[in-house]
Amino acid sequence: MSAARRRAYRDGLAPSPASGHGVCGSRAGPRSQGPVPRSEEFGLPAGAACVAQARCLVGTLLAGWGLSDEPADDAILVLSELVTNAIAHSGGSRITCRVHVLGGRVRIEVEDERRGASVPAVREPDVDDQGGRGLLLVSRLSDAWGVGEAPDGKGRVVWADVEYEGNGARA
Secondary structure: OOHHHHHHHHOOOOOOHHHOOOOOOOOOOOOOOOOOOEEEEEEEEOOHHHHHHHHHHHHHHHHHOOOOHHHHHHHHHHHHHHHHHHHHHHOOOEEEEEEEEEOOEEEEEEEEOOOOOOOOOOOOOOOOOOOOOHHHHHHHHOOEEEEEEOOOOOOEEEEEEEEEOOOOOEO
16 A cells, blocks of 8 residues: 555545545456556546446556556546546536556546536535535645646646656555
8 A cells, every 4th residue: 555545544544445446346357567557538428327437447547557456546536536627617518538657657537528617626624514625635646736728728627747767566
């Protein structure tokens, strides 16, 4: 378990690995010596079911690209939080997810239609708050994250980088 994941789990921000929060089905399969540069993009209708669909798609991609479980699990959890935020706060009808593996990092990007008024920002929720921990979790599990314009200028992209060492072990 990575130090970042241990901190997030200790702080009650991340589910335990046994909670089933990860991807659908098994990610077992042939593994390469390490991932080669890869990119994939997919769109989904913005709705509650798309969070699980995005986790499943990205988990399958990362496994197929040879990324080991630990950095893949962190990337999938980060993706889950970014997709959830896009659905909850953008007011759009579709999201676009992009996944890039290159140079010892997984970059997760979630593009929304920027129909919501708020700009994504980390907040420190009260202990009793039911929500508000998504970007706090993203900031703990990722090495960097940020917000930018969509390539077409019509939306917003929230991205996060999860770094790992050569064989896929988190840096």
